[in-house]
Amino acid sequence: MxxxxxxxxxxxxxxxxxxxxxxxxxxxxxxxxxxxxxxxxxxxxxxxxxxxxxxxxxxxxxxxxxxxxxxxxxxxxxxxTDITENSVEIDEITKKAVDRFLNDIQKELNAEMKAKDERLSNLYEKRIKDNHLIKIIRSYHSELLNINPKYLSSKAVVDSSERYLSKKSDLTxxxxxxxxxxxxxxxxxxxxxxxxxxxxxxxxxxxxxxxxxxxxxxxxxxxxxxxxxxxxxxxxxxxxxxxxxxxxxxxxxxDGAIIKITWVYEKAFWHRYLVEEKVKRLKGVIYTNPEGIAVVDSSKAEEESRLTMFIGADIAKMLAKRDKAQRLEFALRLLIDVFGEKARNYVDAEERIWVEDPYCGGGYxxxxxxxxxxxxxxxxxxxxxxxxxxxxxxxxxxxxxxxxxxxxxxxxxxxxxxxxxxx
Ligand SMILES: Cc1cc2nc3c(=O)[nH]c(=O)nc-3n(C[C@H](O)[C@H](O)[C@H](O)COP(=O)(O)OP(=O)(O)OC[C@H]3O[C@@H](n4cnc5c(N)ncnc54)[C@H](O)[C@@H]3O)c2cc1C
The missing domain is CATH 3.50.50.60 (FAD/NAD(P)-binding domain)
Incomplete structure (x- = not known):
């Protein structure tokens, strides 16, 4: 019975x-x-x-x-979280702030996304002429949505972003x-x-x-x-x-695909970073090459200094197949490209591969x-x-x-x- x-x-x-x-x-x-x-x-x-x-x-x-x-x-x-109003996100190649630009472009695109369903990547590839900007947006979407934007419905993306009922960042x-x-x-x-x-x-x-x-x-x-x-x-x-x-x-x-890596440092060396000739604090780094990687300052106020890297979509699937040492070295090299050798001196690190998890969906x-x-x-x-x-x-x-x-x-x-x- x-x-x-x-x-x-x-x-x-x-x-x-x-x-x-x-x-x-x-x-x-x-x-x-x-x-x-x-x-x-x-x-x-x-x-x-x-x-x-x-x-x-x-x-x-x-x-x-x-x-x-x-x-x-x-x-x-x-x-x-230990980030301030003054914090910016930078593009790894041009070293320019990208978050304001991304917000502006997103508003413009949202109206078109709602009107007609398209592959998300088609939407901006047709309208934006600058190849570097296209790469930044693709990278941003690949990490944030953790799926290559060429597979995604633009209408569904805007529909779910409208259901995020807050004007505040999700990281505060x-x-x-x-x-x-x-x-x-x-x-x-x-x-x-x-x-x-x-x-x-x-x-x-x-x-x-x-x-x-x-x-x-x-x-x-x-x-x-x-x-x-x-x-x-x-x-x-x-x-x-x-x-x-x-x-x-x-x-x-x-399914999505995401790998999350967190490093602990003795000192938050990213608190003084020169962006467009001004010293800024970094909240995140959007890499344009390879695609789909973002780094955030994940430290809590008055606690130890931490950087967290999110690796999304195709690059996450590729890295999931490598062994742990190779993967961590690859990720660390990206940090070193932006911050110099001091990024190598971490005191602790931890990673988790969510890619192809059969029950949790592989990504965020x-x-x-x-x-x-x-x-x-x-x-x-x-x-x-x-x-x-x-x-x-x-x-x-x-x-x-x-x-x-x-x-x-x-x-x-x-x-x-x-x-x-x-x-
Ligand atoms: C790396 C990463 C970072 C994230 N960061 C944030 C963040 O900072 N803030 C935030 O708000 N959200 C974040 N998220 C998203 C957040 O974790 C999810 O939105 C939320 O936890 C999903 O909860 P859920 O119950 O819907 O699904 P899940 O957490 O996926 O739970 C589903 C459960 O169902 C079980 N299950 C699946 N299939 C079966 C089956 N056939 N039979 C029985 N059981 C089954 C699974 O084992 C699992 O326990 C992040 C996610 C990831 C992976």
Missing amino acids: HEHYDVIIIGAGLAGLSAAKVLNEKGVNFKIIEAASRAGGKVLSSERMDRYFELGAQFVNEDMTEMTGLIKAAGMEIKR HQASGPLSNLILYLEGISQDRIVYNEPVKEVFETDKGYSVRSVKNEYKANAVIVAIPPTAASRIVYSPNLKSHFQEALNSYT SAKIHYGGLYNAADLLREAYHKLIFSSSEIAHSFPHFMEGAVRSGKYAANCILEAIDGR
């Missing part, structure tokens, strides 16, 4: 754990089925005796109220301690109702509800929340009615490819009978961020509560 649950949640990332928190408050009998041996998904801290690194998500801002609330509930504070704040504390806090709420190491393979609608089959077990429930990235969800087998309703929307997404998040349904998120976030999808990608607000995942999980749980008995 299989135990019958009110709700099965597939995935114990932030979306799934946040959905579980709502269901727990309403006394619902639920179970979470997680593919990996740990909860948290793309939130992952590596902790050592003397320091920790955030290997996945790290930054928040003050408009991300669900996340700031959870960080405090988990016993931590919100700390400022961080938790005072490891985000794994937040995951532990949420896991504690669901306690023994999470099973690990059980990738879900099949979801079938039956006369009595749903049958969810993992690699080891079959679970029965009245309702299901599929709280995993849409690309991971597209690899599950569904009963014919679910397949015909959702599969096209799920197949509209493509999955994105809608050109030719897919640009409004796939709208379809996926509406319940069909008693099944609903949830993930940072499809959130109404702050998609692709932790905040979006939490909001999406809460929203999905409330929809399902309504569907099962109006609680």
